[in-house]
């Protein structure tokens with residue numbers, strides 16, 4: 001698959017985030033290309049592990065999951081915060097590799113070309129005054145080795161070589177923007193081209209390793225994440241699309257659920273906008289959409305199985321009771337028992 005084909009596939013499931021999709025697609029394409037055709041004479045291409053930066057609920061995990069599914073490679077996730085809470089970091093790391101092997105159905109060669117997603121790496125930042133052994137910093141150190149490529153010994157005695165495993169790290173990095181704003185380097189470079197401002201903006205929007213170090217990552221860890229992609233906060237319009245467009249969007253899921261009871265679900269556009277408005281206030285990205293949607297649907301899902309006369313559900317506002325219609329299109333009024 002070429003990078004553009006990968007992006008096209010990602011577009012079916014993930015709304016927006018075109019920059020991040022492009023960066024991911026190119027990185028993954030180069031990675032799997034070189035691991036697919038080992039050529040002894042070729043220039044050694046260093047591994048381009050990826051860092052995804054974006055607020056909560058903007059699609060980081062979704063992007064990685066979708067990516068691994070369309071590439072058909074085994075995929076394991078880990079949470080950096082739980083790594084930081086255990087005394088036995090190396091056991092946990094071994095467990096990640098073990099999960100990858102399970103996803104590969106025990107096929108070591110496949111596992112060795114898999115994808116590992118480590119979420120919330122921003123929580124590993126070193127906090128001054130905190131003892132190193134108990135801090136995220138020690139987890140960063142532990143992760144260095146497998147990200148670089150090493151032999152991990154599993155419980156079963158098998159060894160997994162992590163050299164060809166692609167690591168994608170994710171994190172919200174709250175406060176990073178302030179660091180970026182303070183370290184804008186390219187303001188004084190003078191370019192004569194018309195689009196110089198665009199070029200400058202692009203350079204300044206780049207997250208530099210030094211910014212990550214200022215944030216609290218250790219230099220070795222930041223250095224092993226050469227590719228950085230940023231996700232945008234979702235706008236209201238994007239939230240509406242998240243609910244309706246993807247293959248398995250919330251709306252489609254409920255639509256199908258009712259269909260199996262032979263009930264048609266009709267939700268007016270304004271309702272999605274009202275839900276998106278609420279979700280914007282909750283500030284957890286698309287994460288709150290499902291909860292709000294379920295709340296709206298609970299009453300409907302409760303009454304339908306007992307009332308086979310209901311053939312259609314019409315929802316015109318988040319704040320009005322859904323209308324329940326019969327096959328003839330007349331309102332069905334339920335008598336509370």
Ligand SMILES: Nc1ncnc2c1ncn2[C@@H]1O[C@H](COP(=O)(O)OP(=O)(O)OP(=O)(O)O)[C@@H](O)[C@H]1O
Pocket residue numbers: 013014015016017054055056057058059060061062063119171172242246285286287
């Ligand atoms: N860009 C998007 N397109 C489609 N759905 C999205 C998008 N962003 C988020 N979602 C939806 O929101 C849910 C949460 O997204 P996801 O798990 O990817 O968030 P995240 O960025 O990993 O957040 P966190 O930092 O909290 O882990 C997903 O299940 C998905 O349905």
Ligand SMILES: [Mg+2]
Pocket residue numbers: 060061062119170
């Ligand atoms: Mg996530």
